[in-house]
Amino acid sequence: MxxxxxxxxxxxxxxxxxxxxxxxxxxxxxxxxxxxxxxxxxxxxxxxxxxxxxxxxxxxxxxxxxxxxxxxxxxxxxxxxxxxxxxxxxxxxxxxxxxxxxxxxxxxxxxxxxxxxxxxxxxxxxxxxxxxxxxxxxxxxxxxxxxxxxxxxxxxxxxxxxxxxxxxxxxxxxxxxxxxxxxxxxxxxxxxxxxxxxxxxxxDRDPDLERLVDHLLEADAGWSEPPPREYSELTCPECGGPLYDRPMPAGTTRLECRIGHGWSPRTLLESQGRAMERALSMAVTQLTERAILTRRLAEAATERGHRVSRDLFDEKARQAEDAVETLQRMLAEILARQQDGSTVGSR
The missing domain is CATH 3.40.50.180 (Methylesterase CheB, C-terminal domain)
Known part of the structure; x- marks a missing residue:
């Protein structure tokens, strides 16, 4: 300008x-x-x-x-x-x-x-x-x-x-x-x-860019004034705070939280995908451990002749194993889609 x-x-x-x-x-x-x-x-x-x-x-x-x-x-x-x-x-x-x-x-x-x-x-x-x-x-x-x-x-x-x-x-x-x-x-x-x-x-002055640069120069950068734009109904993957729309030059879009983390829509989508992958991986690990533990409890109940407890723990183990199988399929589908995205248009 x-x-x-x-x-x-x-x-x-x-x-x-x-x-x-x-x-x-x-x-x-x-x-x-x-x-x-x-x-x-x-x-x-x-x-x-x-x-x-x-x-x-x-x-x-x-x-x-x-x-x-x-x-x-x-x-x-x-x-x-x-x-x-x-x-x-x-x-x-x-x-x-x-x-x-x-x-x-x-x-x-x-x-x-x-x-x-x-x-x-x-x-x-x-x-x-x-x-x-x-x-x-x-x-x-x-x-x-x-x-x-x-x-x-x-x-x-x-x-x-x-x-x-x-x-x-x-x-x-x-x-x-x-x-x-x-x-x-x-x-x-x-x-x-x-x-x-x-x-x-x-x-001409460009107040939006000037403000962004000023914030980056402060280690504790963030919005001290009211949010600069409309709430996007999205949350920041870095801090969990609300993201606000900030129009940028040439029609580009930027999403920004009150802390100052900035995202393009595409990098935000990629970050959400990684967060989902991490969450599913953690859930698979925890459910796998739950299945192992309940199987051990079922075996202990069998040795003591407690058939009711054995059946209860067997059922809990089966449910955990079924959930692990479902989550592993979902995780495989997410990874496959991410791989497709990394070779088409975002190589």
């Missing part, structure tokens, strides 16, 4: 990259094709477990001319360098500085792509290029829409080339006019676009 009189020429001086499953190799190939004198800082998010080790910067820049490091809170990014979100921290760009956030998970992960893309869109506007590489589900899609709304550019790995096409496909759907190509094409696109002059303009 750009308004006001044009300002002096500037250059696209910031590139943000999101990658998940299959994305590390794609990021490495992309970086290997970027020139060492790239006139833009590169900020990257790769979905990492909280316990991940600290060798990611070395891994993604192997055989490349781009030096890399984990981002440090308060650092000023420099051109020609890659700054990666460290494990269990969101990476944000606020003004001219990098910020790290231990705020609520977004789309079920921390670090997540959307917070970086949202904050960079606010901070850089036309000077920003967003890149989405291989990954599952749709983290980064709403962020790409925000970048385009703030007049930045978006480049997306061709889903046919990506090892996992979920993130690229979702990002394409959220933008409509993004550049799409293989990794080599994206490297050429980024190199050329960062050397072009752009006319910057005064931007």
């Amino acid at each position: 750009v308004t006001g009189q044009p300002r002096p020429e500037s250059r696209r001086d910031t590139v943000v990259i999101a990658a998940s499953a299959g994305g590390i190799s794609a990021m490495r190939r992309l970086l290997a094709r970027l020139p060492p004198d790239l006139p833009a800082a590169i900020l990257g998010v790769v979905h990492l477990p909280a316990t991940a080790n600290s060798v990611l910067p070395q891994v993604v820049t192997r055989r490349t001319a781009i030096p890399a490091e984990f981002a440090r809170d308060g650092a000023v990014p420099r051109p020609g360098r890659l700054y990666l979100a460290p494990p269990d921290r969101h990476l944000l760009l606020v003004g001219d500085r990098l910020r790290l956030s231990a705020g609520p998970r977004q789309n079920g992960v921390r670090p997540a792509a959307d917070p970086l893309f949202f904050s960079a869109a606010l901070a850089r506007g036309r000077r920003l290029i967003g890149v989405v590489l291989s990954g599952m589900l749709d983290d980064g899609a709403a962020g790409c829409a925000a970048i385009r709304q703030h007049q930045g550019l978006v480049a997306i790995q061709d889903p046919a080339e990506a090892d996992y096409d979920g993130m690229p496909t979702a990002a394409l759907a959220s933008t409509g006019d993004a550049f799409c190509g293989n990794v080599e094409d994206i490297a050429h696109y980024v190199t050329e676009r960062t050397r072009e002059a752009v006319m910057t303009s005064g931007r």
